[in-house]
Amino acid sequence: MNRLTIAATAIGAAVLVAGGAALALQSGGDDSSAGAPAAPAQASSAAADSSGSRARYIEAAGYPRPVLFRNGIETWGIRGVPTEEMVALAKPYDMVIAKALDEEVVDRAKVAPYMVAIKRAAPEKIVLDHFLLIGRNPKSQYPPVWPGHWLLLNGTTLASDLGDGAGDTTLVLTDRAAVAAGDDVQVTALDAAGKPDYSRVEQMRVLSVAGDRATVQRGNYGTTRQRFEARRTRVAAHAAVTYGGGDPIWKYNFCRESPRDPSNRRLIEALAQPLAEYLKPGAILDGLDGYQFDVAAFSTTGQNQGQRRLDCDNDGAPDSGYVKGVSSYGLGVVEFQSVLRGLVGEKVLLISEATGWWSARDVAFANGMENESFPDLHHWEQFSSAYQRYQFWRETARAPRLSYLQLKETTEAFTRCPVEDKGTNWKIRLSLGAALLGDGYFAYMSTNEEGRPECNYVDRTRNNLNVSEIEEFSGGADKRYHYLGSPRGEAQHVDLLGSAPNLIGNGGFEGDTAGAAVVLVRGAAGTLTRDTSNPGEGTASLRVDVPSLLADPQDNHVQVRVGPFRVEKGKEYTLRFRIRADTGYGVISPLFAEAPMRVAMNLTAGGQAPAEQDVMATKAWHDYSLSFVAAADDAAANLFVLLGKEAGSVWLDGLRLQAGPGDAFARRFEHGAVLVNGSASPATFDLSALFPGTAFRRLRGTQDVGFNNGAAVGGRVTVPARDALIVVDTKSLP
Template sequence: MNDAPDTPQLSRRTVLHTTTLAGAAIGLGLPHMTARTSPAYADAPPDLPALGDHPRALHFRNPENALRGANPPGYEDWERVYSSLNGIIVKAMSDDAYRPPVIAEFANRLKLRHPEQLVMAHVNGFSRVPTHAPHFFAGHWLYKAGTTLTQPAAPDDTVLHVADPSVFSVGVGSYRDRGDDVGITLPADPGSQVPWRTAEQVSVVAIDTEANTITVTRGKYGTSSLPWAEGDYLAAHVVAGPYGPADSTPLAWHYNFTTTCPRDASGRNCADALVAELTDHFSPDGLLENFDGAEFDVHFFTLEHSTQRDADADADGVADRGILDGANVQGLGVLALAEKLRERFPTKVFTADGHYIRHQVSPNPASTTYVHQRNFATFNGIETEGFLDQNDYEVAGWSEALNILDYWHSRTTGGPRLSYVQQKYLDEMPPRNPVTRFTRLRLMAAGAVLTGSALGQLTRPEFMGTIDELTRGTDGVLNWLGQPVGHRIRMATHGPDLFHNQGRRWSQSFVARFYGSDVATIAADRGRGIDGRTMLIRSTAGASTALPGDEMTIRIPDVDVPGPDLCLKLQVSVDPLAGYPSAVARYVRCRVGDSLQSGWANPDGVELFFYHRDIGPGTVDLEFIIEGHRDVVFEDLQAYGAPDLVAQEFDNGLVLANPSTRPATFDLTELVPGRSYRRLTASELQDGVTNDGSPVGATVTLEPIDGLFLVRQP
């Protein structure tokens, strides 16, 4: 008889976990355990011109691109060009593609030598390459619903037998030429998540649907080839990119920011891992040591991208697209990430894409729908790519852009406000028409200063230099306008109200003109509006939750429009969106024919302006689309048959905007009586016809879809 103590029997799960500990190189099968900590950032950021007088201007991404070529400049030459505005936004992290260290080096050095410059990191807000992800473990990524092995696989097997090969593809990525990146892990216990604590990453090379096999490259991205058993679980990553050279850049894996994301051995979810990484980077001697903050690009509130169609947010092996138990766990997770960032970095400046309220790429229900983050209570502002959209060269979304930027600027959560409008139009690169290019850039710049936003300068300096409106032409003066004087003037409101004040007093007969399915409209006394009268909009559907795309719609038919354009001014308040913190606003949209404009609303009440151009003359139907099913109160609704011409006086100048498709004349004697102005003097390569330095008289005419910056004279 053997009197030796019993030898403990190691389970297969324990053996695999031990093997992973020995072999994981970058934490894709094992959580990273060596994150540094840094002291709390208690000091407020210094006064920055980018947060002060107008116009505010930032170099966007060009400072980084200048350092990625074959012959990058030295620091002094680089600084001479890129210290010329109020700051820079650069991608210094190798999160979605490799970035040479010189980018961070030069940006940190710029901040040290020029403390007045705003220096921001550009961060991919929804995906990253797995080759630069030390803080993340296998369960922090977003996977599609997967399948199981039907035969064991030894570490050197490259042909894997699977129950359902149809869940994999060899045509993913931007160019549809990559095989899926796939995670392999142990199966979930009944009613539990897939564990992902032990994992191997592989890439699909070929698929045989008849034999139910996939051919793969084993042990990818720093993981070890492990033995797997029948019944073990495989799932393809939700991917994007590649964002760098196609022959050397891996696919980017989507983060799983949902509240149901699996947690690593330290109890961290994906959001915690990203905060830990940024803590390292913002710490002394970190990559972003001197940076003022970060901009989170492509940061989405829902999982409605076409690539996320089969996403499994809670890692239970079933596709859910981030909707679980009637909740949008992606949106709630993005809000939680923002709160963690703000708690960890109380004085850093954080912005994110915010120009898409709800944008469906095509009428096809399977197409991508973009819904950007709603971190109103925690972030400092947003980026818009174009005004409002990089594909909207005709600036048809003018009033929606103003509504969105106004909302972010007027939020009351404290801290500096920083939104910026990126100078970017996809169908105008390279420029097809120099004249219209300048009109669009001027209108974009006007929209930025009218909403308290900066302009992100994307045009390369060697192409035409900084646009004259940012530097007072040849005078070369930054932030020359100063601060706004008085309120912004929307000239359409100076005309007659087409509703004859009915949308202010809300008689029962006027309210009765509105109708909608599953919606009741009620004239009610809510203590607001003229004489306390309002229109209450209440859902009759009884829905208590708000899922992406849940909406109420009301219509008012047969509105007479005397001219080509229609402007609507709406004062509206809404009950909080069901299932979200009260700071999460609800969208309100207005449609007239093919013209759709949007804005944000909250319980405190906001004023929205909807400009529909070229929809008349004639009789039109108005349609209001409101997110969710909780109560909405229309307090004041007015309609004007005029274009949305806008004017704003500043300390040292005047900004005019004409978003209409016809020339428009502004009477300066009415807008700014007693003031005199001159035009800018154009620099070389820019618009010397519009900006000829001449004084302007009592009136000034703007071309269609154009803006104008005038200099105040003594």
């Protein structure tokens, strides 16, 4: 994938360096079908039914809600510190998330006993294993993966026989473009009918390719050399990804048509089973609350490698993870969550990932989502999109609902590169501020993902541990966790657009569809009509139908152009609209009836569209607001609605595009308030109108004493562009 997922789990790789030698784990032994080591004997299931105290605590605990996320706990876990030290490290946090299995980084199972101990010491805390859902390190032994369950790129066949001798290191390929130097390839015998025989598989590494010949390293990853016949052998590269210079990760085949193992299980069932087992009494994650699924994804088109595309039904033809015109991979991830939910019941927390264009859609079965390095992996210009996706999950996920945001960047307060990071504490405030508009859980890691790990902050008072405790968690000098108390209602959207003129003349589509046109790219199909059934407002809405996708949806583009209108370079414009969609997923299976459709938009000016932002659309009308900064002066700019990766129908209504910022929010708490400005320009909040009769002050900071200076905050306060301000009520917190 692109930077989005390359960045996704770079921490794991960074910590691995500190971890030293790789550890080969034994599989679980005869009593464990799950194939993971059992928990230490002293780890009983005392925490197994903690959901009651957990629920009471979640209800009672105030905000903000700090999350201890990976960094410190994994570093200490692989170092082997005394358990009491780890329990003390976790003490101030409401939620603890770390890798406690070896699926991505081989040595992280050392962290598991600490996670079990943290949960036992404080059953009210939420303790989750951070599980990489996209794939597994082939060096790990578990979860066990049957060879037919790996996701492969479209492959080729052997053109000549291959022996099993020491010198047999050349594959003669029917299609040389199917493999590349550096690939891990799965070589599978084909039976008389041409179907893969997964009992005869060998893993090889391609060292070089010349003409139709590939030189390979044989018998890798515990497989043994075998003889393979010409034309009766498939050679296919693993769909793989590497995070931050770590080991290759081989991807799982979540497609609903993936091959079935000898127990008639697809990857969907075969992976859910051990994950349910690991949480059971006596097993490695005994008593933990559940999983956070890293890189849970719906879209796969970005996982292709140029012309080499996924072949998820293993029929030898490329499909980009789509079967019969739908993302079979994406729906397979939803089905996986439904199967796991069925195995673990309602008390286990399953947290999905909704970061960027590949966001998962398993809202009906997961309790919530993570947005990684909010907004959407460092995309500050996509605040509108990432923030509203967070709120969408809060409204639609399975109860009990719980979503969180995390930030993974070095900042002025937490860096070893003070010059480069000067003036960046707003990143912490804005992402925490956005979290406080929802469930309030927030994780901060000082991690540089721009290739400068030497900038990462370390805590010298804790033997250079990589933890960063932000002052906003405990109110600075006040040192009181949860100082804001409970929220007083939901966040308020503060309208700063006023009476700025609507640049879209016919956004209600009452009489016709004038101003909107469908643009089809390279043979894609799509139509646009005015629809009077179930309008969003007035008597009609704009309906866009994408009846079918091209065989390979990576190339399928259906765009709706709305405009033209005049914009000025560098100015911010906010689009407000209503949207609903019919995906047809519910016809495939009732499991998918609630899976939303992703609809992306951009503001194109001077031929440039710097930020594509998306929303989640369902059968019911949703109101959304997306803010864009125009990239150029343009008298004939357009808004583009970007469709074509999913078939179905989309309805749009009430389009209003106005000059001005759209991402200003305020939320009142028992003992204070948070003012969030995700916009590209400063925003002034009228506190006397929002929260009349209350006197506020800023936090008394110890890390950013200029911003959090303890000063009284009057009736009107301006929050800089892309920043947030937490104020406390001077009556309850003088």
